[in-house]
Amino acid sequence: MEIKKLEIKKIMTVFILVTIIAAAFYLRMEFVFKIAHPRLIDYSADEYNYDLTAKQFLNKGYLGYMSHKPNAYVTPGYPLFLALIYKIFGYTNGSPLQAVRVIQGILGVMTVFVIYLIGKKVKNSKVGLIAAFFAAIYPTFVWAPTLILTEVLYSFFFLLYIYLQLIIYEQPMVWLNILTGVIFGVSVLIRPAAVPLIIIPYFLYYIKTKNLKDTIINFSYVLAGFVVIMLPWWIRNIIVLHQLILLATQTWNPMLGGVFPYFQGVEKAPHNIHSTMDVVKFIIKSFEVKPLLYFKWFTIGKFSIIFGKIWYDLDSKYAYLRNLYFLHGFIINVGWLGALYSFKKGKIRIIGIFSFILTGIQLMFIPVNRYAFTIMPLLMILSAYIIDTLLCEKETINKY
Numbered sequence: 534m535e536i537k538k539l540e541i542k543k544i545m546t547v548f549i550l551v552t553i554i555a556a557a558f559y560l561r562m563e564f565v566f567k568i569a570h571p572r573l574i575d576y577s578a579d580e581y582n583y584d585l586t587a588k589q590f591l592n593k594g595y596l597g598y599m600s601h602k603p604n605a606y607v608t609p610g611y612p613l614f615l616a617l618i619y620k621i622f623g624y625t626n627g628s629p630l631q632a633v634r635v636i637q638g639i640l641g642v643m644t645v646f647v648i649y650l651i652g653k654k655v656k657n658s659k660v661g662l663i664a665a666f667f668a669a670i671y672p673t674f675v676w677a678p679t680l681i682l683t684e685v686l687y688s689f690f691f692l693l694y695i696y697l698q699l700i701i702y703e704q705p706m707v708w709l710n711i712l713t714g715v716i717f718g719v720s721v722l723i724r725p726a727a728v729p730l731i732i733i734p735y736f737l738y739y740i741k742t743k744n745l746k747d748t749i750i751n752f753s754y755v756l757a758g759f760v761v762i763m764l765p766w767w768i769r770n771i772i773v774l775h776q777l778i779l780l781a782t783q784t785w786n787p788m789l790g791g792v793f794p795y796f797q798g799v800e801k802a803p804h805n806i807h808s809t810m811d812v813v814k815f816i817i818k819s820f821e822v823k824p825l826l827y828f829k830w831f832t833i834g835k836f837s838i839i840f841g842k843i844w845y846d847l848d849s850k851y852a853y854l855r856n857l858y859f860l861h862g863f864i865i866n867v868g869w870l871g872a873l874y875s876f877k878k879g880k881i882r883i884i885g886i887f888s889f890i891l892t893g894i895q896l897m898f899i900p901v902n903r904y905a906f907t908i909m910p911l912l913m914i915l916s917a918y919i920i921d922t923l924l925c926e927k928e929t930i931n932k933y
Contacts, residue, residue, distance in 0.1 A: 556669050557645045558639075560670065560854075562638055564676055565631070565638050568851050569848070570634075576846075583598075585599075587613075591619060591620060608722045608725050609766060611683045611687075618632055618633050640685055640689045641674060641677065644910070645674075646665070647692045647696055651699065661917070664913045664917035667917065670860070671864075671913070672845045673844050673845050673861075676845060683724050687724040690719045691907065694716045695883070698883070702880065710751055713755050714758020715758040716758075718761070721780070722766065725780040727891065729890065730887055730891070735751065735755075738751065791897065803815065831896055834900075835896045839901070842902050868912025868915045869912065870919055871912070871915030872915050874919065874922075875918070888911045
C-alpha cells in the first residue's frame with residue numbers, strides 16, 4: 534500500500550513539474566513572438582553595445598566593448614554567446630535577434646527546471662515545485678529572454694553551478710568538483726560579480742566536516758576547473774592589453790555612480806577618478822563627512838531601490854502578467870525571512886548566504902531594480918522553503 538502511494542506521489546510530482554515547464558515555455562514564447570520589440574538603442578545602451586561587440590568580434594577578430602580597439606571593459610561571455618548565434622544564423626542582413634530571444638527563452642525554461650532541482654536538493658520536491666512555479670510565471674523572468682542582456686544566460690549557468698555545488702557539498706567527486714569549477718567560470722565570464730562566492734561552500738564544508746585536508750583538496754579541484762575556463766581570458770589580456778586583467782575594467786564606473794545618496798550630486802562627480810581604488814577612497818572620504826547619510830544610503834537606501842519595484846519595463850499596451858506584480862513583493866518578504874531562517878539549517882544555508890553576499894556586492898554599485906534579477910531565484914527557493922516549513926510540515930505534524 535505504501536509503495537503504491539509513493540508511486541502515485543512520484544507520478545503527481547512529474548505531472549505538476551511538466552505542467553509548470555510547459556507553462557514556462559508557453560509564456561516565454563508568447564513574449565518572444567507576440568510583442569513588438571523596440572530597437573536595441575531605444576531600450577538599452579547595453580543591448581546596443583553587446584550587439585556591436587559581437588559583430589565586431591566576427592568581422593575584426595577582437596573584443597572592444599564601446600571601442601574601436603580591443604579592451605576588457607566587460608567580460609567576454611555574453612558577446613561570445615551572441616557571436617556564436619550570429620555565426621550560425623547569419624547577420625549580413627541584420628542581427629538575428631529573434632534567434633537569440635528564442636534560445637534565451639529555452640534557457641529560461643531550463644533555468645526553471647534547475648530551480649526545481651535546487652529546491653528538491655535543499656529539502657524536497659514540494660520546495661522544488663513551488664520555487665519552479667514562481668520562476669515560471671514571475672513577470673520579469675518571462676519577459677527577460679526578449680532582451681539582449683546577460684541576465685538569462687548568466688542565471689542558467691549560475692544556478693546550475695549552485696545545483697552542482699549542493700551535490701558535491703554532500704558527496705565530493707573529483708570530476709564533479711572540476712565540472713562545478715568550469716560552470717562557475719562560465720558564469721563569471723558572463724557576469725563577474727559572483728566571483729567571491731567560490732570560497733563560501735568550502736567554509737561551510739569545513740565547519741561540517743572539521744577536515745581541513747579534504748576541504749583544501751575539494752576546493753583545489755573546483756579552483757582548477759575555474760582557472761581552466763578563465764585562463765584564455767587572462768592570457769588574452771596579457772598578450773593583447775599588456776596587463777593582467779582578471780575580470781573586467783568597468784567596475785569603477787557603476788561603483789562611482791552608486792556613491793551619491795539618492796543620486797543627489799551625481800552630475801558633480803570628480804573627474805579624476807579612473808579606477809576602483811579611486812572610488813573606494815572617494816567613498817571613505819564621503820563617509821567621514823556624513824557617516825549616517827552614507828550608511829543609510831549603502832544599506833536600506835539602495836536595498837529599497839533594488840528590491841522595491843519589479844523590473845518589468847514592457848510597453849503598457851501589453852497587459853500580460855501585470856496582475857502578477859504582487860508576486861514580487863511576496864517573494865521579497867518571504868524570501869528574506871527564509872534567508873534569515875536558513876542560517877539554522879543545513880543545505881539551505883548556502884542559498885541564504887549567497888543571497889546576502891550577492892546583495893552586499895550589489896549595494897556597492899549604482900542601485901537599479903535590474904540587479905535584483907539574479908538574486909530573485911534564490912529568494913524564490915527560500916520562499917518555497919518557508920512555505921513548505923510553515924504549511925506542509927505543520928500538516929504532517931497534525932496527522933499524529
